[in-house]
Amino acid sequence: MAHPAVTQDIAEPTAAELIAARAHLSMHAMDGLVLEGVPLNAIADAMDTPVWVYGGGTARLRYRRLAAALDGLQTHIHYAVKANDHLAMLRVFAREGAGADVVSEGEMLRAIAAGVAPDRIVFSGVGKTARDLRAALGHGIAQINVESPAELQMLSAIATEMGRTATIVLRVNPDVDAGTHAKITTGRADNKFGVPAAEAVALYAHAATLPGIVPVGIALHIGSQILSLAPYHAAYARAAALVRELREAGQYVSRVDCGGGLGIGYGDEAGASPEAFAGVLRKAFGGLDVSLMIEPGRWLVGPAGVLLASVVLVKGAGRFVVLDAGMNDLVRPAMYDAWHGIVPLSAVDILRPTSLVDIVGPVCETGDTFARNRALAPLRAGARVAILDAGAYGAAMSSTYNARPLAPIAMVDGAHWATIRERQPHAAMWAGESIPDFIG
Numbered sequence: 001m002a003h004p005a006v007t008q009d010i011a012e013p014t015a016a017e018l019i020a021a022r023a024h025l026s027m028h029a030m031d032g033l034v035l036e037g038v039p040l041n042a043i044a045d046a047m048d049t050p051v052w053v054y055g056g057g058t059a060r061l062r063y064r065r066l067a068a069a070l071d072g073l074q075t076h077i078h079y080a081v082k083a084n085d086h087l088a089m090l091r092v093f094a095r096e097g098a099g100a101d102v103v104s105e106g107e108m109l110r111a112i113a114a115g116v117a118p119d120r121i122v123f124s125g126v127g128k129t130a131r132d133l134r135a136a137l138g139h140g141i142a143q144i145n146v147e148s149p150a151e152l153q154m155l156s157a158i159a160t161e162m163g164r165t166a167t168i169v170l171r172v173n174p175d176v177d178a179g180t181h182a183k184i185t186t187g188r189a190d191n192k193f194g195v196p197a198a199e200a201v202a203l204y205a206h207a208a209t210l211p212g213i214v215p216v217g218i219a220l221h222i223g224s225q226i227l228s229l230a231p232y233h234a235a236y237a238r239a240a241a242l243v244r245e246l247r248e249a250g251q252y253v254s255r256v257d258c259g260g261g262l263g264i265g266y267g268d269e270a271g272a273s274p275e276a277f278a279g280v281l282r283k284a285f286g287g288l289d290v291s292l293m294i295e296p297g298r299w300l301v302g303p304a305g306v307l308l309a310s311v312v313l314v315k316g317a318g319r320f321v322v323l324d325a326g327m328n329d330l331v332r333p334a335m336y337d338a339w340h341g342i343v344p345l346s347a348v349d350i351l352r353p354t355s356l357v358d359i360v361g362p363v364c365e366t367g368d369t370f371a372r373n374r375a376l377a378p379l380r381a382g383a384r385v386a387i388l389d390a391g392a393y394g395a396a397m398s399s400t401y402n403a404r405p406l407a408p409i410a411m412v413d414g415a416h417w418a419t420i421r422e423r424q425p426h427a428a429m430w431a432g433e434s435i436p437d438f439i440g
């Protein structure tokens with residue numbers, strides 16, 4: 001099932017199959033659904049719903065599997081903070097030795113606050129502001145991934161003014177279709193990212209002449225939720241060719257930042273294999289004498305998070321199951337037609353006969369729909385469900401639309417759990433607002 005849409009009609013995995021395929025989840029007769037060693041009902045009892053739960057142990061294991069696959073490849077992992085920017089999640093990876101890939105001053109400050117050393121941080125992004133660049137240079141981060149001639153010029157001026165040197169790589173657009181959802185494809189010529197490969201050699205040479213700039217390599221990132229290795233093969237072959245071309249032109253090239261994008265199985269499809277991905281890196285860059293960086297986000301944290309919600313009511317003769325979580329919490333189904341597994345927290349509800357229902361949120365938009373025609377046992381008001389694989393681009397993309405406070409977050413690690421973010425108090429939503437006197 002490649003990037004299934006919310007409306008798909010093909011056979012979908014059952015709740016029991018979804019749980020069986022996820023090592024961090026298990027169903028217990030009395031406790032219901034358990035994440036790592038903690039019954040999710042215990043967290044929902046204590047924190048109410050909607051509530052996010054992250055498996056810190058699961059994220060750590062995934063990091064270790066990826067790191068092991070890359071062993072011997074001279075590759076540094078820079079976790080893409082945008083996928084899940086919670087301090088505790090950042091700390092899990094920092095303790096494993098990961099660096100961070102950030103795209104804003106805020107993400108950089110979050111990473112530093114969580115304990116990532118600035119010299120392990122790389123700064124990506126197509127529209128870095130002068131303020132972003134000043135902050136990056138001020139904190140002495142490892143690398144800035146430059147995406148345009150205009151950014152290069154601005155960075156040189158700022159670095160010179162600050163008396164700093166910016167170590168940069170040039171983000172190249174390899175014009176490869178990653179075969180993923182159009183909204184998360186980034187490496188095609190008609191996407192806004194990077195500089196066209198044909199212009200890279202000249203721009204790199206220009207960068208090398210600019211004051212305050214030291215170019216050391218190239219970067220590319222072709223998209224997210226990539227399940228096939230073919231686009232990686234194509235993009236990295238182009239990157240390797242560009243490294244050779246730059247060197248032939250007399251440039252110094254010591255790194256290639258290969259970006260992120262490894263996909264996960266949201267349904268019953270297999271996620272990307274880190275071992276196979278490492279094989280692609282080896283084939284493209286082995287023997288080229290470059291150090292490699294990767295920027296995975298979703299693959300590390302996606303499966304490690306769930307969003308717990310309660311049924312508010314059922315309407316339409318049983319057709320609509322209305323949850324207390326909405327698109328403001330998890331926007332992926334509304335934004336990308338993304339498919340997420342939804343399973344009851346109660347063991348009894350897994351076993352009962354199912355009927356097809358639409359699982360929706362309370363927000364005033366028809367797009368606030370988590371699933372259509374989903375086979376679930378009839379759920380009564382108060383029954384709880386877990387929306388699976390919500391650890392990436394979940395809470396990080398939440399909003400307070402409809403003046404719905406940001407949901408709280410818990411982190412589990414084995415048998416331990418703790419609240420890692422309180423539910424946002426209502427007044428905090430308007431804490432920075434003011435009403436000018438002239439309004440009366």
Ligand SMILES: Cc1ncc(COP(=O)(O)O)c(C=O)c1O
Binds near residue numbers: 296299392
């Ligand atoms: C430059 C860059 N690196 C890394 C990532 C992380 O991607 P993913 O979460 O798919 O691994 C993104 C996300 O779009 C990105 O834009």
